[in-house]
Amino acid sequence: MEQRVRVHCISVSREGIGAGRAQSFEQPFGHAVDPGQLFSWAGATASWPNRVDAGGTRGVEDRITRDFSHNIGAEIMGRNKFGPQRGPWQDHEWQGWWGDQPPFHTPVFVLTHHERPSFTLSDTTFHFVDLSPQDAVEKAKAAAEGRDVRIGGGVTTLREFIEADLVDEMHVAVVPIELGDGLRLWNSPEDLTDRYHLERITAPSGVEHHFFWRR
């Protein structure tokens, strides 16, 4: 089976904004963006990887979150998804937002211009790499042992991979809120329909789910 590059559960506002300015420890998604608002549709499902208790819905949005890890062998993420630091790594105490049991369960490649040794938490190993999108995909595919590669975001990183034409399929949740300004995934999902099929459905939560796959 051909290895695919997939995007899952990226959530943006109606204007296509996925994060605010001025990311910080207190505001992982930047100013004016409450991750609870952007991700409440996913957090409500039984299969959301960050869920800590039993329960949760098992409707259409659960089919979407179930697929997050299905046949994924590696993730690539931007440095700003990994943490709020900028510039050279001051210390190695920061190990991401996710505690001792990160929800990835595969190698994760963090894109950064600054060197840092790899480390492992539970069954997730974080590698820090200074690579172009093309080279990062090549490295992640090798690590994925035949399975697919997920581009984990944030939106700036994802835009680079879309612009380099490296994404085979993509799920984006458009949440019915407006954020005013911040980091944009797109001006309009229609921007991508020259290269991708686009299917949309609105879930009972009010979130409009966008599915893209290559033409």
Add this chain to the structure above:
Amino acid sequence: MEQRVRVHCISVSREGIGAGRAQSFEQPFGHAVDPGQLFSWAGATASWPNRVDAGGTRGVEDRITRDFSHNIGAEIMGRNKFGPQRGPWQDHEWQGWWGDQPPFHTPVFVLTHHERPSFTLSDTTFHFVDLSPQDAVEKAKAAAEGRDVRIGGGVTTLREFIEADLVDEMHVAVVPIELGDGLRLWNSPEDLTDRYHLERITAPSGVEHHFFWRR
């Protein structure tokens, strides 16, 4: 993780009919039912287990067909899904509809009152068992080695498992066609909402997907 009993991709007409009368080799779903009509939504997707070529859609209905095999360790099916024969097995040449590579990839328990030895095709082993729904689920859970059990249908078999309160979650596709008469899954999906949450979405195909999970 608790083992669950799941139902996936059962397709019925607007009246809840999943098969016609008088099943035969020529008409696996009985009179007046063209399986192409009931399953065209699924056959269009990239992940449909019976797909033989590359291609196919990767929208919301593909998320549904992707989940068909995900974490499933055994299937239970009625005899009439396995083949058109009735009564004692006349010979053992009939090995199901699916050729040398059945799309199950797990043990499959075929409910029948008539003895027949197990056999294996590729990575699917068919066992023939004369068991109540309860006992069949117990046996299938043991064979599934911690994974979930799928009730594969047909609709008569599925009704028995629903009536015995053995189904934890269920996906049913209601296709916008009318069949007049045949084997019914239900009079109305509302019949089940005393025991199940119900979420519905209509896909661009026109099919209304019903997701049930226990209250």
